[in-house]
Amino acid sequence: xxxxxxxxxxxxxxxxxxxxxxxxxxxxxxxxxxxxxxxxxxxxxxxxxxxxxxxxxxxxxxxxxxxxxxxxxxxxxxxxxxxxxxxxxxxxxxxxxxxxxxxxxxxxxxxxxxxxxxxxxxxxxxxxxxxxxxxxxxxxxxxxxxxxxxxxxxxxxxxxxxxxxxxxxxxxxxxxxxxxxxxxxxxxxxxxxxxxxxxxxxxxxxxxxxxxxxxxxxxxxxxxxxx
Numbered sequence: 001x002x003x004x005x006x007x008x009x010x011x012x013x014x015x016x017x018x019x020x021x022x023x024x025x026x027x028x029x030x031x032x033x034x035x036x037x038x039x040x041x042x043x044x045x046x047x048x049x050x051x052x053x054x055x056x057x058x059x060x061x062x063x064x065x066x067x068x069x070x071x072x073x074x075x076x077x078x079x080x081x082x083x084x085x086x087x088x089x090x091x092x093x094x095x096x097x098x099x100x101x102x103x104x105x106x107x108x109x110x111x112x113x114x115x116x117x118x119x120x121x122x123x124x125x126x127x128x129x130x131x132x133x134x135x136x137x138x139x140x141x142x143x144x145x146x147x148x149x150x151x152x153x154x155x156x157x158x159x160x161x162x163x164x165x166x167x168x169x170x171x172x173x174x175x176x177x178x179x180x181x182x183x184x185x186x187x188x189x190x191x192x193x194x195x196x197x198x199x200x201x202x203x204x205x206x207x208x209x210x211x212x213x214x215x216x217x218x219x220x221x222x223x224x225x226x227x
Contacts, residue, residue, distance in 0.1 A: 004048040006036050006148065007159045015160055016167070028167055035163045042207045042214065044222045045070050047155065049142035051077070055087050055133035062128045066106075068119035070141035071222045076108055079121065080136040087133030094136045118224060158216040162209060 009029050013020060020028060040046055054069055056062070079100045085093040100106055109120040119141060121128075128135060143152050205211060 003036075003040070003046055004050070005032075006039070006047055007032070007156045007163075011156070012160050012163050015164060024171075027170060028163070031166045031170060032159070032163045035166055036159055038208050039159060039162065039213070039217065042209055043217050043220050045142075047142055047220070048148075049074070049140060049144040051138065051140045053136065053138045056135045056137060057128065057130065057132060059132060061130040064123045064127050066121045066123065066128045066135065066137075067224050068121065068137060068139060068141070069224070070139075071117055071119045071224065072112075072143065072220070073108065073116040073119040073139050073141045074114055075140045076102060076121065077138040077140070078136075079106060079138075081105075081129065081134065082136070083129045083131055083134050085131075085134050085136075088136060152220070154216055155220065158213050161216075162213045165210060 009025075009032055012028060012032060013025065016028070052068075052070060056066060056068070079102070080094040080098045081100055082094045082098040085098075088094060102108070104124065105126075106121050106123050109116050109118065109122060111117045119139075121137070143155070148156055205214060207214060209217075
């Protein structure tokens with residue numbers, strides 16, 4: 001599934017001075033794609049706003065607390081509860097008679113301004129069914145362009161910094177031999193230079209991201225279950 005860019009590549013180009021060649025712009029776009037994919041993998045959800053339809057629970061007994069598979073839920077379009085369903089694969093599953101009413105049958109835990117940070121639906125005076133895939137939920141989660149330009153601007157900063165660092169690293173590797181890394185040390189008198197290679201070339205963690213990038217992303221980490 002194609003995802004909306006977290007950052008417009010033009011914004012990163014501007015940060016780099018706005019004078020890249022066509023080849024370097026292509027390289028920059030490729031690096032940005034990889035950086036955004038690594039960031040999404042690290043936080044464990046897509047970040048940008050989208051609408052999803054999911055069938056829950058995956059397993060176990062959720063009780064009155066049904067956790068969706070994405071955080072920062074901004075709206076729930078519909079919830080159906082059909083204890084006789086077959087995960088939407090049986091004719092007649094989730095008919096109009098099984099639709100629940102928000103504020104009457106369930107409510108959304110808006111624990112942050114305009115968002116349910118954990119993505120939780122509470123069942124009122126009842127428990128969610130324990131039968132797998134017997135609840136169908138359509139909802140919107142993630143940040144739109146306005147949110148990413150304001151309260152969550154730091155996410156764009158994380159993408160920009162990570163992408164630029166990787167871009168400089170790739171450009172530094174394009175040395176005359178084609179295998180050099182970034183300059184690690186340099187001496188002017190009786191000139192000498194050494195290049196960083198391997199782990200020294202780009203400081204990273206198991207995630208493949210810089211430590212500073214990981215730190216910036218901590219507020220939007222998702223620790224809930226995933227399908």
